[in-house]
Amino acid sequence: MSKYNPNDIQILAQKVVEIVTATPEKGQHIGEIEQAMRERFQEVGQQSLQMLLEAKGQAQKRTLACECGGTLHYVAQRPATVITVFGRVRYKRAYYSGCGCGKGKAPLDDEYRLKPGAVTIGLSNLLSLAGIQFSFEASCAWLKEFLLFEVSENTVRQETERMGELMTKMEAAWIAQSQREDWLQMRQGQNEPVAETLYCAIDAAKVRTEPRAKAGQPKEPHEDWRDVKCLVWFEAEEVPLALQTGRDRSKTARQEVPRRAVRKEYACAITDTTQFGELLWATGCQRQADRCARPVFLGDGAPWIWNLVQTHFPISSGVIESGCKQIVTQRLKLPGAQWLVDGAIYTAKARAAWLSGRWQTLCKQRAALPLVI
Numbered sequence: 001m002s003k004y005n006p007n008d009i010q011i012l013a014q015k016v017v018e019i020v021t022a023t024p025e026k027g028q029h030i031g032e033i034e035q036a037m038r039e040r041f042q043e044v045g046q047q048s049l050q051m052l053l054e055a056k057g058q059a060q061k062r063t064l065a066c067e068c069g070g071t072l073h074y075v076a077q078r079p080a081t082v083i084t085v086f087g088r089v090r091y092k093r094a095y096y097s098g099c100g101c102g103k104g105k106a107p108l109d110d111e112y113r114l115k116p117g118a119v120t121i122g123l124s125n126l127l128s129l130a131g132i133q134f135s136f137e138a139s140c141a142w143l144k145e146f147l148l149f150e151v152s153e154n155t156v157r158q159e160t161e162r163m164g165e166l167m168t169k170m171e172a173a174w175i176a177q178s179q180r181e182d183w184l185q186m187r188q189g190q191n192e193p194v195a196e197t198l199y200c201a202i203d204a205a206k207v208r209t210e211p212r213a214k215a216g217q218p219k220e221p222h223e224d225w226r227d228v229k230c231l232v233w234f235e236a237e238e239v240p241l242a243l244q245t246g247r248d249r250s251k252t253a254r255q256e257v258p259r260r261a262v263r264k265e266y267a268c269a270i271t272d273t274t275q276f277g278e279l280l281w282a283t284g285c286q287r288q289a290d291r292c293a294r295p296v297f298l299g300d301g302a303p304w305i306w307n308l309v310q311t312h313f314p315i316s317s318g319v320i321e322s323g324c325k326q327i328v329t330q331r332l333k334l335p336g337a338q339w340l341v342d343g344a345i346y347t348a349k350a351r352a353a354w355l356s357g358r359w360q361t362l363c364k365q366r367a368a369l370p371l372v373i
């Protein structure tokens with residue numbers, strides 16, 4: 001059962017119609033009407049969010065306990081601005097200070113993980129979704145049409161990289177887990193489903209990195225090319241009849257079974273072979289590859305790939321396939337792209353998370369994390 005009264009929505013809708021039709025220069029054709037309605041709903045969203053934050057941000061107490069053990073005192077309802085999916089929202093909320101440690105606190109900001117001047121988690125998810133698909137510059141133009149307001153290239157870059165940082169942390173946890181003997185043994189007795197045949201394609205591609213230095217780090221002397229190593233775990237299944245292409249049908253005519261990769265999970269890194277081997281093993285364990293009867297490895301024949309495969313999965317043979325195309329070629333190698341190493345890898349890892357169906361997991365983690373100020 002709906003928790004709100006549908007009549008309330010009707011009242012709101014009627015109001016929007018009145019507002020839109022009262023603007024004489026708009027409403028000439030359906031495109032203009034749609035645009036005008038989107039703009040008004042945007043304003044409704046901004047004001048609703050402002051009202052909600054201000055209602056929740058009322059001072060509840062005169063004093064609060066400070067993290068240092070001291071006491072914070074209520075000062076005033078102080079203004080702040082956040083950038084939301086509806087655009088900039090300015091709101092006032094209770095602010096406390098006056099503790100000996102010098103820190104201040106706005107409990108509402110902590111509760112909703114709002115950082116004044118920054119984007120909300122809801123908007124961040126949308127910005128990073130654009131940032132893993134398009135160049136950051138193109139993302140801004142594309143986002144403006146959808147969001148109806150502008151965000152800077154740098155904001156899209158930051159939010160995209162933040163998703164990649166989260167993915168890096170998740171992978172670090174997997175790596176630590178996959179190196180614990182007790183964890184590995186405990187899994188052997190479990191009934192987690194294991195694919196009959198599991199494939200892993202491994203390859204690498206070069207990305208151009210730029211000499212621009214990050215604060216506090218020495219400047220790199222000149223532009224450089226770095227290897228991004230990629231892997232993708234997948235299973236293969238027969239292409240459903242409805243999805244078969246001309247090529248698939250000609251395979252069927254030759255008595256071959258047209259197959260496609262499904263349940264794909266990507267990972268990538270700019271690291272040495274040993275560390276990449278740890279990622280290979282860790283992601284493989286997540287996928288139950290160590291319990292799979294037939295893991296099949298596919299590579300482009302570079303010796304480092306086959307050394308890794310031999311080290312971790314001494315049973316195996318394969319044919320040629322590319323996992324890099326999805327991540328490196330389609331995003332990191334867009335025309336004119338030049339990267340700082342961290343930016344390249346975080347963007348690549350964020351894209352890998354999306355392609356692996358892990359986006360919602362990352363978004364949930366993001367929402368649960370304390371803010372880094």
Ligand SMILES: [Zn+2]
Pocket residue numbers: 066067068069070071099100101102103
């Ligand atoms: Zn304090």
